[in-house]
Amino acid sequence: MSTRPPSAADLIANHGGRVTRTRVAVVDALDASNHPLTHDEVAANLSEAEVPHDRVTLYRALDWLVDKGIAHRVAGSDRAWRYGIVREAPHQHAHFHCSGCGNVFCLEQVQPAFAIALPGGYQLDRAELILHGICPTCRQAEPTAPSPEPR
Amino acid sequence: MSTRPPSAADLIANHGGRVTRTRVAVVDALDASNHPLTHDEVAANLSEAEVPHDRVTLYRALDWLVDKGIAHRVAGSDRAWRYGIVREAPHQHAHFHCSGCGNVFCLEQVQPAFAIALPGGYQLDRAELILHGICPTCRQAEPTAPSPEPR
DNA sequence: ACAGTTAACGCTACAATGTTGCATTATGAA
DNA sequence: TTCATAATGCAACATTGTAGCGTTAACTGT
Ligand SMILES: [Mn+2]
Ligand SMILES: [Mn+2]
Ligand SMILES: [Zn+2]
Ligand SMILES: [Zn+2]
Numbered sequence: 600m601s602t603r604p605p606s607a608a609d610l611i612a613n614h615g616g617r618v619t620r621t622r623v624a625v626v627d628a629l630d631a632s633n634h635p636l637t638h639d640e641v642a643a644n645l646s647e648a649e650v651p652h653d654r655v656t657l658y659r660a661l662d663w664l665v666d667k668g669i670a671h672r673v674a675g676s677d678r679a680w681r682y683g684i685v686r687e688a689p690h691q692h693a694h695f696h697c698s699g700c701g702n703v704f705c706l707e708q709v710q711p712a713f714a715i716a717l718p719g720g721y722q723l724d725r726a727e728l729i730l731h732g733i734c735p736t737c738r739q740a741e742p743t744a745p746s747p748e749p750r
Numbered sequence: 751m752s753t754r755p756p757s758a759a760d761l762i763a764n765h766g767g768r769v770t771r772t773r774v775a776v777v778d779a780l781d782a783s784n785h786p787l788t789h790d791e792v793a794a795n796l797s798e799a800e801v802p803h804d805r806v807t808l809y810r811a812l813d814w815l816v817d818k819g820i821a822h823r824v825a826g827s828d829r830a831w832r833y834g835i836v837r838e839a840p841h842q843h844a845h846f847h848c849s850g851c852g853n854v855f856c857l858e859q860v861q862p863a864f865a866i867a868l869p870g871g872y873q874l875d876r877a878e879l880i881l882h883g884i885c886p887t888c889r890q891a892e893p894t895a896p897s898p899e900p901r
Numbered sequence: 902a903c904a905g906t907t908a909a910c911g912c913t914a915c916a917a918t919g920t921t922g923c924a925t926t927a928t929g930a931a
Numbered sequence: 932t933t934c935a936t937a938a939t940g941c942a943a944c945a946t947t948g949t950a951g952c953g954t955t956a957a958c959t960g961t
Pocket of ligand 1: 671673683690692694704705706
């Protein structure tokens, strides 16, 4: 017998939270995605699943999940946070920002471990590595696109 | 005889732009700062120098400077862009985000050059290294502060 | 099964950071 | 000086998120 992954409800209850409609649906939505989602994307997801929800409640649910370490939050290039389920703690890896679709992908394989010669006086706490480029899906959509991008 | 650094007006004119009150003041403000400034900080700076200015015009001036490569733009942790004068092109170095003062510092010494084994299908365009911690100024202000930061 | 406590909700208002449209101004060129 | 138009200044709007506060419903204890 292998241990099954905990249900959304279990995850929430195990962290001392009340199991509510929105929280369960949010965890399910994040868990089903292969990349972190914006508040708006989660909302769309819930709407599609016909789960009634409130904008503010959704923000609070996401915040709570991050606070409990169930989800993590990563900044996008468009100043909207992305929320992703935490699949392996601690959450420390590079993130890939696709300039095609705008999605952010967690690269769990790429652990930013490098020695940095910091100028004097700076006290380093945490390093964040962000890679910009084209994700596999967008790349396949336009394989050899020159994308002239006139300056 | 050493070549003097170009005046703000020259910089602007050399890029084919009209030399206006706001643009000149913005370039001067950015140039005088040792770290990139937010729109709001630039505005405060202009107010202090008693340079009349409009919020939107200021945004457009900053955008124009970035577009021409005179300034560069870097994201803050508070979803406000920071604008800094370009002192050495190309602008490619690590950025330090101070959790004390919230300022962002350009670390021209720290060039993010590392070999990354990217998962298949991703096309890398640019790598961005963000360091989080305490800047020299904030550190001196509270030398051994634990900074409890209650969640 | 029921009642009580209070975490969490849902709504309204507000804040911060930008963007868009458009009439007006003033910069640089002729 | 005159002229074309780049750039401005103002009002309105968009997006992303927070704060206050009365109401609801999830859990606890019986
Ligand atoms: Mn991640
Ligand atoms: Mn910089
Ligand atoms: Zn993509
Ligand atoms: Zn600082």
